[in-house]
Amino acid sequence: MGSHRRPVPSGFDRGAGAAVCVLSAAAAALGAVPANAAPHGDSRAEVDRLYQQAEEATQAYDKADERAVALRREVNDAQDLIARQQQRINTMREALGSLAGAQYRSGGLDPTVALLFSDDPEDYLAKASLLDRIDVRRAGQLRELQAALRELAQERSEAAGKLAELERSRKAVATHKVTVERKLAAAQHLLDTMSAADRAAFEHASRGDGRDDLPDLSGVVPPDGRAAVAIAAARAALGKPYVWGASGPSGFxxxxxMQWAYAHAGIHLPRTSQEQRYAGHQVPLSQARPGDLVVYRSDASHVAMYVGHGQVIHAPYPGAPVRYDPVGMMPVSSVTRP
Structure with a gap:
């Protein structure tokens, strides 16, 4: 979902940084839409602002959800490890109990008295030597048991910490979800109050240069096989709906x-646009090649794939399907080559 503004000149425009920072500061104020009706031009700007704020919240939701998924796996692994360690401790305790019982049954008399009354002193001495070895073995097993108990306590403490972090991540997911839904609902309310002509004008403006035809990408050659596969996957998604928090295949x-398209090429990208910004090496916009990731706004809250001839493929915002748009549809923050 983009900030739907007129295209900026091609090239890496760092001079727009101050304006972008002002835009980001405005986007940080997550206020509700005023109840009083705004002029149509202001309504379009407000819809655009709400979509940007919703996308920022969507990226935060994606990050929190990804962390929650990873923590669930870690918690499950920790619980399995604790169960195996507990079983090991139980086995060690049983072995020590057997040794202690055997020693008790064999050691009822003082060793010197037992030797005097023994019918076979040599047999007694052999048994006494065995008991000494059992004592040494039991001492070693006791130390091993104590170490295992300390490990188990540490594992339980770490698992408790992961569970607490998982709960915090779940709450963050819920919070960001509410924010996204609230912003999208407010934007939809404003759109519903617009006339058909104003809504058409908003959609026209949101397409950057307003073109409805497919761009001519003849002669575009991806730089390598992986980029070619990723571009083909992104093109296959053209027309699919924008669904916040989704990574395909029916919505994005x-x-x-970006993550879904590059997964087809065997490359795992991070989940959020902020992380994707650093998932490779950065190049100037003037040197962008097909397959590069174009990251927008100073907060890196939107990302698209460059496909050549000044065009990108991206998932713009709710109600707008995956489509082509000019690379300069909004201020470019960076270009990353995975």
Whole structure:
């Protein structure tokens, strides 16, 4: 979902940084839409602002959800490890109990008295030597048991910490979900109050240069096989709906589309646009090649895939399907080559 503004000149425009920072500061204020009706031009700007805020919250949701999924795996692994360690401790305790019982049954008399009354002193001495070895063995097993108990306590403490972090991540997911839904609902309310002509004008403006035809990409040659596969996957997603928090195959948010497309090429990208910004080496926009990731806004809250001839494929915002748009549809923050 993009900030739907007129295209900026091609090239890496760092001079727009101050304006982008102002935009990001405005986006940080997550206020509700005023109840009083705004002029149509202001309504379009407000819808655009709400979509940007919703996308920022979507990226935060994606990150928190990804962390929650990873923590669930870690918690499950920790619980399995604890169960195996507990079983090991139980086995060690049983072995020590057997040794203690055997020693008790064999050691009822003082060793000197037992030797005097023994019918076979040599047999007694052999048994006494065995008991000494059993004592040494039991001492070693006791130390091993104590170490295992300390490990188990540490594992339980770490698992408790992961469970607490998982709960915090779940709460963050829920919070970001509410924020996204609230912003999208407010944007939809404003769209519903617009006339058909104003809604058409908003959609026209959101396409950057307003073109509805497919761009001419003839002669575009991807730089390598992986980029070619990723571009083909992104093109296959054209027309699929924007679904916040989704990474395909039936719907996508902006970073979900990039992750899904590059997964087809055997490359795992991070889940959010902020992380994808650093998933490779950065190049100037003037040197962008097909397959590069174009990251927008100073907060890196939107991402698209460059496909050549000044065009990108991206998932714009709710209600707008995956589509082509000019690379300069909004201020470019960076270009990353996975």
């Amino acid at each position: 948010d902006c970073s979900g589309l």
